[in-house]
Every structure is written in C-alpha cells, then in structure tokens.
Amino acid sequence: MIAITVTVDADHLDDIEAVGAALRLRGMRVDQVLHTIGIISGAVGEDEHALLESVPGVQSVETENVVQIPPPDANPQ
Amino acid sequence: MISHGNSYGDNDGDNTLAAPSEPEVTGSHVVVFTEGGNRTDAAQTLRDVAGLSDVARSTEFESSALDLAETQAADAVVFDELGIAVVTADPDQLAALRAAEAGDGPVLSIEPELMHYALSIGTDPRVQAEVASFTDTADLTWGLHATNVSASACGGFGVKVAVLDTGFDLAHPDFENRAITAQSFVPGAAAQDGHGHGTHCVGTACGPKSPSGTRRYGVAHKADIFVGKVLSDQGRGADRGILAGIEWAIVNGCQVISMSLGANVEAVSVAYETVGSRALASGSLIVAAAGNNANRAAGNMGFVGPPANSPSIMAVAAIDSTLGLANFSARSNPVIGGQIDVAGPGVGVFSTVPVPTRYGTKSGTSMAAPHVAGIAALWCEATGRTGTDLWAVLTQQARRLLLPSLDVGSGLIQAPA
Numbered sequence: 359m360i361a362i363t364v365t366v367d368a369d370h371l372d373d374i375e376a377v378g379a380a381l382r383l384r385g386m387r388v389d390q391v392l393h394t395i396g397i398i399s400g401a402v403g404e405d406e407h408a409l410l411e412s413v414p415g416v417q418s419v420e421t422e423n424v425v426q427i428p429p430p431d432a433n434p435q
Numbered sequence: 436m437i438s439h440g441n442s443y444g445d446n447d448g449d450n451t452l453a454a455p456s457e458p459e460v461t462g463s464h465v466v467v468f469t470e471g472g473n474r475t476d477a478a479q480t481l482r483d484v485a486g487l488s489d490v491a492r493s494t495e496f497e498s499s500a501l502d503l504a505e506t507q508a509a510d511a512v513v514f515d516e517l518g519i520a521v522v523t524a525d526p527d528q529l530a531a532l533r534a535a536e537a538g539d540g541p542v543l544s545i546e547p548e549l550m551h552y553a554l555s556i557g558t559d560p561r562v563q564a565e566v567a568s569f570t571d572t573a574d575l576t577w578g579l580h581a582t583n584v585s586a587s588a589c590g591g592f593g594v595k596v597a598v599l600d601t602g603f604d605l606a607h608p609d610f611e612n613r614a615i616t617a618q619s620f621v622p623g624a625a626a627q628d629g630h631g632h633g634t635h636c637v638g639t640a641c642g643p644k645s646p647s648g649t650r651r652y653g654v655a656h657k658a659d660i661f662v663g664k665v666l667s668d669q670g671r672g673a674d675r676g677i678l679a680g681i682e683w684a685i686v687n688g689c690q691v692i693s694m695s696l697g698a699n700v701e702a703v704s705v706a707y708e709t710v711g712s713r714a715l716a717s718g719s720l721i722v723a724a725a726g727n728n729a730n731r732a733a734g735n736m737g738f739v740g741p742p743a744n745s746p747s748i749m750a751v752a753a754i755d756s757t758l759g760l761a762n763f764s765a766r767s768n769p770v771i772g773g774q775i776d777v778a779g780p781g782v783g784v785f786s787t788v789p790v791p792t793r794y795g796t797k798s799g800t801s802m803a804a805p806h807v808a809g810i811a812a813l814w815c816e817a818t819g820r821t822g823t824d825l826w827a828v829l830t831q832q833a834r835r836l837l838l839p840s841l842d843v844g845s846g847l848i849q850a851p852a
Contacts, residue, residue, distance in 0.1 A: 363675070365706045365710075389675065390675060392679060394682050395682045395685065395709075395713050396713065397678050397706055397709075399678065399679075417705060417709065418709075420704060420705060420706055422675065423673070423700065423704070423741070424673045425671065425674075425696045425697065427632055427670035427671075430631040433799075434727045434763045434799035435632060435727070435797045435802065
C-alpha cells in the first residue's frame with residue numbers, strides 16, 4: 359500500500375463523503391476526510407493508484423510526503 | 436521611471452549622489468477634485484470657484500489623448516477620468532482654490548506642478564545609510580527592532596494565530612494567562628513539545644510583550660494561540676497530519692497559520708496549493724518557511740519546496756542582522772508559485788525553548804516564518820483585513836532590500852505603526 363493524498367474538486371466539496379465512498383469501492387483505504395479543505399487521506403495498492411483519478415470529484419491523487427525537520431541542536435532549523 | 440526633481444545619481448559609476456534637492460516647479464498647480472467634485476463637473480467648478488474661463492478637457496480629444504500643444508494657452512487642463520486638473524492661476528485665483536480646499540467642497544488638494552526627469556543609474560545613499568547592523572539588546576531582539584514590531588501599537592488583539600509544528604511547552608512560564616488551544620495530529624502524542632522547534636516558533640509569533648527577566652522576543656503578544664502538533668518529537672510528520680492541522684485551524688477561524696516545515700521537492704503539490712487557495716477564501720493566510728536547502732557560500736542557491744512553493748502560500752526567506760541574506764535561505768525556483776514572497780529575521784533568533792532551559796537562539800527560515808505570521812496578526816488587527824487582502828498589505832508594506840527579489844521577494848516584513 360502507498361500512502362496518498364486525494365484532493366477533491368470544488369464542485370464536489372459538499373459531496374465529499376460520496377467521493378470517499380467511491381474511492382473505497384476502487385480499493386482505497388480511507389483514513390481521514392477533511393471537509394473544509396476538501397482532502398481525503400489514505401492508502402492504496404500500487405495497481406489501483408491510477409484507477410482513483412477517474413473517480414468523479416477527484417482533482418488529483420498524490421503520493422504522500424513526509425516532512426523531516428533537523429534535530430533540536432542542528433543549524434539551521 | 437521618473438522621479439521628482441534631480442535624478443538619482445549621475446550615471447558616471449562612482450555611486451555618488453546628491454541629497455534631495457529643492458523641487459523644480461513649473462508655476463502651475465495640480466488640483467485634485469473630490470469624487471463629488473469631479474462628478475459635478477470639474478471644469479464648471481474651476482469657473483465657479485476661481486473664475487478660470489479657458490478650460491481644456493481631455494474628453495474633447497480623440498481617445499482622451501490630450502494634445503498639450505493645443506492647450507498651452509488654456510488656464511486649465513482637466514483630466515476628466517482622473518478627477519484632476521492642471522491650472523495656471525494668478526494669486527487671487529489660487530487663494531480662491533485654496534479656500535475651496537479647506538472645506539468639504541469639491542477640491543481635495545492643490546500642489547505645485549513639478550518637473551520630472553528620467554532616472555539614471557546610481558545608488559541612493561539613503562538606502563545604504565539605513566542598512567545598519569541590528570543587535571539584540573537588553574530589551575529587544577534584533578528581529579523585532581528590524582521589523583518595527585517594537586514600535587507597533589498592535590499586539591494582534593482578537594486575532595487567532597495557529598502554529599503547526601512540533602507542539603508547544605504548555606508549562607512555559609512566559610505564557611501563563613494566555614489563551615492557548617492545543618491539539619495533536621500526531622498519533623499517540625500529546626501537543627506537548629518534546630523537540631523544541633515548535634516552542635521556539637510559537638515564542639516568536641506570539642510571545643509576551645514584557646517577559647520577566649529577558650528581552651522581548653515575541654510579536655503578537657495579544658493574539659489567541661492555536662498550537663497544532665503535526666510533527667513528532669523527532670521532527671517528523673506526514674502530509675495527512677499537516678493537512679488535518681490546517682483544516683482544524685481554518686475551522687477554528689485562525690486568520691493566520693504559520694508552518695515552519697517543508698519537503699525537499701521542487702514540484703508544487705496540488706493538495707497544498709488547493710488548500711492554500713481555499714484557506715485564503717476562508718480568510719486564513721498560510722505562511723510557510725521557504726526552506727534551508729541552500730549553501731550560498733558554496734554556490735548552491737537551493738530552491739523553495741512544498742508547501743511554501745504553492746502560489747497561495749506565502750514563502751518566507753531568512754535574512755541576518757545586517758539585512759543580508761542567510762547562507763542557507765532557499766532561492767525562488769522556476770515552478771509557478773516557487774517564488775519567495777517576503778523575508779523575515781532568521782539568523783540568531785532568540786526565543787523560547789522548553790523548560791528548564793527556557794530560552795535559546797536558533798537560525799533558519801523556520802525562525803523567519805513565525806516573524807511574518809506574528810506581524811500578519813498585527814496587520815489583521817490594524818486593518819481588519821484577512822486572506823488575500825492581508826497578503827497584499829504585507830507585501831505592500833515590506834521594506835525593500837538591496838537584494839535580488841529571487842531571494843527576498845518584496846523584502847523585509849514590517850509591522851504596522
């Protein structure tokens with residue numbers, strides 16, 4: 359499974375739960391649905407990744423990034 | 436470009452320059468009409484108020500392109516679209532116009548018409564004279580001095596500022612009696628800061644006006660503080676936690692969201708750009724550190740990564756106490772939105788760290804971003820502006836620097852009076 363971030367388009371913000379349900383049907387594990395900003399986070403198998411982009415209401419599917427800031431005493435921060 | 440009076444520099448390359456000189460006037464005057472005055476016919480006003488009878492009007496010319504050769508003999512030339520006239524008046528007529536300016540009448544202002552000249556290349560010594568070296572004093576950090584926070588009457592009263600980072604030391608004595616809402620988006624962790632980065636950023640953005648026993652280091656001392664822990668005590672966090680923190684901050688009505696974090700990726704993230712744009716539409720301005728991936732001394736300029744490289748998220752570069760660019764401060768990159776928007780103090784920044792140490796000095800664009808976030812809160816209080824309107828005032832009011840805009844955008848962030 360790959361962790362992903364799905365951005366929901368402006369026309370489907372009110373129906374974001376339905377978009378989430380459609381994503382589940384295509385094999386996505388939905389971990390969180392952020393209604394205000396229109397983002398769905400979760401994970402998907404490598405083979406299903408491309409399938410998700412054709413779900414109505416999906417603006418983009420991106421691989422999740424991880425941020426790493428330096429340890430406390432490092433310079434610069 | 437044109438400038439008033441003498442040109443700056445004399446183009447001979449020695450960088451010398453005359454001081455501001457007496458303006459060279461033409462003898463005519465520029466009259467600005469109030470909106471009402473212009474609507475009620477500016478030409479008629481000039482006749483009624485000052486007896487100026489020979490009035491030429493821009494609307495009499497094709498495409499309003501006024502031919503000045505044809506109007507040389509006129510007492511006045513009215514630019515109808517601008518609500519402005521240039522008048523050649525005798526002393527009595529001028530006095531009559533000045534009397535009209537004094538009341539609530541149709542005339543807003545009267546100024547002498549000046550001669551302008553093309554600007555030539557040179558260095559304005561006023562800029563160089565101002566490039567001083569700031570230092571921390573017993574009362575104040577250099578950064579608060581350089582950004583005029585110390586002289587501001589605002590404290591961010593009524594403004595909610597979210598800092599999305601490693602959390603905050605909720606037991607820090609400098610924040611007793613402050614309104615703090617804390618929430619963790621890191622699974623299994625509380626909002627308490629076990630790293631130090633978040634406590635430093637919160638201190639800069641929202642620290643107190645008069646901390647006991649040390650200098651002032653914080654900007655928005657009256658703001659309501661929202662601490663979102665989106666990075667673990669090891670300084671690590673995935674997009675989902677950061678995005679959840681942004682959602683939480685917007686839902687809670689935070690007008691300013693500070694994020695001293697980023698990834699070493701050039702491409703813009705659709706998610707962060709969309710979220711930045713939706714945040715602005717909701718009245719929340721997201722400010723992000725540009726990144727520290729430059730090593731300029733070694734010829735590496737670095738680049739702005741996500742989330743700061745989103746067009747709708749304000750990217751903050753770091754400058755030092757001589758108003759020079761920090762060696763590590765990332766440069767604009769060619770992707771749309773990859774540019775630096777403003778700069779903030781980011782070298783040798785004194786602020787809070789978790790107890791028992793209490794205070795520490797850190798460097799990084801991570802330290803510059805919370806300066807901008809705190810100052811955004813001051814402007815929000817001062818003007819009532821939020822979102823894109825708040826963004827505009829921050830860049831308008833930034834102090835221009837003798838550094839490439841690629842590196843510092845509009846310049847050093849400045850607090851309202």
